[in-house]
Structure formats: C-alpha cells, structure tokens
Amino acid sequence: MSSEAKYTVVLIRHGESEWNQKNLFCGWFDADLSETGLKEAQTAGKLLKEKGFTFDVAFTSVLKRAIKTLYYVQEELDLHWIPVYRHWRLNERHYGGLQGLNKSETAAKYGEAQVKIWRRSYDTPPPALEDGDERYDTSDRKYIQYDHVVVPRCECLKDTVDRFMPYWHDVIVPVVKAKREYELNTDMLNVPLTYLESGQRVVISAHGNSLRALVKYLDNIPDSEITELNIPTAIPLVYELDAKMKPIRHYYLADEETVKAAQAKVASQGTVKK
C-alpha cells in the first residue's frame, strides 16, 4: 500500500454467468454462474489469498451471480464468518427491453453503434419495459420489502450512479472508515455498531455496470469517456484511498496484458459475429 493510502477497497465483478456465456443482456435477471464463472471466482479468491488480502466486511447485490462469487472468494480466504450485506442498489444496471436479447444479434439488427450507445453511454437508456411484460416483475420477493417500488423499467448508467452512490456514501464509506457515529440510513442498512469497529477492509462483489458507476465516481471519469470502460469478470480491482476516501491508485490483480485482453473481450460482446 502506498504511504498516503489509508484504506483499501477491493471491487470484483462476478465470474462469468450463464447469460454472459450465451452473450445475453442480463441486468436484473437472476442468472447463475456458469461452470467457468464458478472457477473464475475461486481463482480470484486464491489470488487474493496469495497476495495477502483479507476482509472485515463484504457488500454485494441481491443477484446470485455476485452473491456466489463473493461466497467462493470467502471460501478461499476462510472468511465465511464476516458480515455480508446485500442490497439492490448494488445490482447490475437494469437492461429494460434488451434483457434476454443476444448482444451480437441485437448489433446485427440495430447496428453496432446503437448497441454501444445502449451498453456504454452515460445517459441513453435502453428501451423501457411496459406493463404486462413478464420481465417487469414488481412482485419479486427480493424487492417487495421496500416501501416503494424499486424495480426500474430500464436504466442508463446515470440511473445506476444515482441509486448506487447514496449506498456508497451513506453505508459503505462509514464502514470503510469504521466510523462509530454516523446517521444510519435504515432504508438501506442497519449495521450493528460492533461490526463498525473492525470493518475497515471491504470487498464489494457486484456487476459490470454497477461497478462502472462506482469507478466513474472514484476516478472522476467524464461522461464522454466512460464509454470506453469495460470491467472484466472476476479480476479483483484494488483501490487504495486516502483518509478522505480519495483514490491514490488502483490496479487489477493481473498483468496488464491479461486485463486488456479481458476488457477487449467484454467490449467485443456487442459486435456482429462474422
């Protein structure tokens, strides 16, 4: 850790899901990990262990591909006991009317440029789901615990930023700082204070676009440049932060060539297969 760095937060996109494998837009659909994804998650855990990482607290979404990835990381680190907080605010961006469509076929139908706008632009949402569409399920038990409807009809990255960042500021940051006195936002999480005293080393297991939302904020990436950011599956991304939670540096736990190839693979999912 560099000398001015005070905190470390590790981000990890889940391992390959069954829908990643089929190249389908997934979003809030609760796809499972593929066999490959499961192994990727185990490898990520082994790597974290080998590099000497450990965690006090973990955060994840309410989608099983992220929850299971976190579990396999915990398994490798023998950290089954740490508190794990799951929240819909860490979910993947909601892909609306694109959910379940094949990305290459969509590129063949609407053009690669349009698919890139849908996948990577900051504020252009995909088509919205309409009432009666079975993909718009507001009765899902994962979400009915809240006193207002949280299931979106679609989300652009800006929408994802808008619902992820309050959770970062109000829940994750105080836990990272192990601050004992802060305003609990009970709508989002009721963290017992006893956990806060030791809760400094945090791992966040989430999704390609929910992590793009966080990385955009942390690295202050302009809207026009976020289009080029792709986050590969299951390669831990380490952020070292100063006392004010400003990033000092970040790095993937893999060599540059491996990361670039994995990022290019993600980017190419939206191209027409020749």
Ligand SMILES: O=C(OP(=O)(O)O)[C@H](O)COP(=O)(O)O
């Ligand atoms: O559900 C998805 O993300 P996830 O696999 O990280 O959960 C999306 O289908 C990722 O697709 P994208 O890389 O085209 O934005």
